[in-house]
Amino acid sequence: MKIRAEHEIHQRRKGRNVGVALMLVAFIVLVLALTYVKVTSGDFELPRIEEGQ
Amino acid sequence: MTDVSYQNQPQEVEASLGDYFALMKPRVMQLVVFTAVVGLLAAPVSVHPVIAFASILFVAVGAGASGALNMWWDSDIDGVMRRTAKRPIPAGRIAPGEAKVLGFALSGMSVIMLALSANLLAAFLLAFTIFFYVVIYSMWLKRATPQNIVIGGAAGAFPPVIGWVIATGSMSLEAWLMFALIFIWTPPHFWALALFMKSDYDDAGVPMLTVTHGRKSTRKHILVYTLPLVILAVATAFTSIGGPVYLATAIVLNALFLKGAYDIWRRDEAQAEADEYKVEKSFFRLSLWYLFLHFVAILVEALLPASWGLWA
Numbered sequence: 001m002k003i004r005a006e007h008e009i010h011q012r013r014k015g016r017n018v019g020v021a022l023m024l025v026a027f028i029v030l031v032l033a034l035t036y037v038k039v040t041s042g043d044f045e046l047p048r049i050e051e052g053q
Numbered sequence: 054m055t056d057v058s059y060q061n062q063p064q065e066v067e068a069s070l071g072d073y074f075a076l077m078k079p080r081v082m083q084l085v086v087f088t089a090v091v092g093l094l095a096a097p098v099s100v101h102p103v104i105a106f107a108s109i110l111f112v113a114v115g116a117g118a119s120g121a122l123n124m125w126w127d128s129d130i131d132g133v134m135r136r137t138a139k140r141p142i143p144a145g146r147i148a149p150g151e152a153k154v155l156g157f158a159l160s161g162m163s164v165i166m167l168a169l170s171a172n173l174l175a176a177f178l179l180a181f182t183i184f185f186y187v188v189i190y191s192m193w194l195k196r197a198t199p200q201n202i203v204i205g206g207a208a209g210a211f212p213p214v215i216g217w218v219i220a221t222g223s224m225s226l227e228a229w230l231m232f233a234l235i236f237i238w239t240p241p242h243f244w245a246l247a248l249f250m251k252s253d254y255d256d257a258g259v260p261m262l263t264v265t266h267g268r269k270s271t272r273k274h275i276l277v278y279t280l281p282l283v284i285l286a287v288a289t290a291f292t293s294i295g296g297p298v299y300l301a302t303a304i305v306l307n308a309l310f311l312k313g314a315y316d317i318w319r320r321d322e323a324q325a326e327a328d329e330y331k332v333e334k335s336f337f338r339l340s341l342w343y344l345f346l347h348f349v350a351i352l353v354e355a356l357l358p359a360s361w362g363l364w365a
Binding site for chain 1: 067068069070101103104107110169170
């Protein structure tokens, strides 16, 4: 027998927690994508060292 | 502050994710995102889609954060006004302190992330917009002067400038023309609302023009502000963000808007009450389409091939 009844508040809280988790994952993916674009777009190219130096 | 009583009230209902979303004023956020996107695309510099998407998202989060801070500060008067009584704080679903923390946290995050994704100037403008909306408009002007809408309108006018700066890294005349369009449009838009939301602002003690200067004067103000708006909106057609599509759109919309403002000016309260503010309500609806379609026209001009525009 189930001792602890599932209350509507628990369902609501679960929905909220899942929502926050999805937003955090989306934020991480976005930061990764931004980093990739920034690094590959040439903004972060290291200065070239001329030969002989 | 008078919202202490709300803080002491027990939470009646546990907030859902939707309540937090509502706290961020999604309808205002839509307008912010749309005008910022237009500003970004109208700029003569192309932006990588990922950077553009992320930057606009952070602008939207900043707008939402300022919405949450506005709801925190105004929770006492929101509970009094019919239009705002069902917002999450006056309805008892979110505590004012929670809205405050969320607002401050998201403000800081959005500004820092915009600085990283776009540039420092765009981030500074976003921070200034949040400051202007929350401190200058909500905390100071809104309850102090009938000019609240006139000066406070600047907060809503910044997004296209931010969009432009995200793309170019600098400001220009065209960006400020888009700013001016929203800035001058805001007072007639809100005064029309104040005319038919009769008792709301009275009950809340917000010194709207209808309360301090009377309704006849408000009608006159709507017409007076519409005149420079019409000139500005049509003149924008002859700048680099305008063109034939924008000009045709502007001529039609401004003719309708001017007629609406003139009709409002000619009416008195007895006439307005007799038809339940029909003209004022239709002017308010038109004002929403007016701004939206002007920015759609700017967007169309930006997306058209350069050779298509007659004066590109």
